[in-house]
Amino acid sequence: MDEISLAVPRELAETLPEDSDEVLVAMQRELDQYEGYVNAAIAEGESEGASAAADVLDRLEERWESYDEYIVELRAWGQSSIYAEVWCDFQYAVIQQLYDHEELAEALDKERHARLVDDGIRLSDAVE
Secondary structure: OOOOOOOOOHHHHHHOOOOOHHHHHHHHHHHHHHHHHHHHHHHHOHHHHHHHHHHHHHHHHHHHHHHHHHHHHHHHOOOOOHHHHHHHHHHHHHHHHHHHOHHHHHHHHHHHHHHHHHHOOOHHHHHO
């Protein structure tokens, strides 16, 4: 499996107010951490890479939901939600980028399905 590379989408940078360089730096720092974590795992093997990518995906989905809640809350209070919206979109964009790597996407789907089975309720457990 090839190493992955992630980038902050240009559209997000264009959406931010002009004085938001710190946000872009924070996004890039986050991407560097995710990329390093997944690539180190990929170097160990395909299943390790898929597991690391699934960990990152879980984190991204969790943050996506949090930012989505912030958007509603900020709007309810009459505040600007632009930063929460951009961070929400950032989480989604990184998820998309992970799935854009074909080999990783295939292994990632298998890993996520395996986790669902391991975490899910088994019929035999529910019947008892």
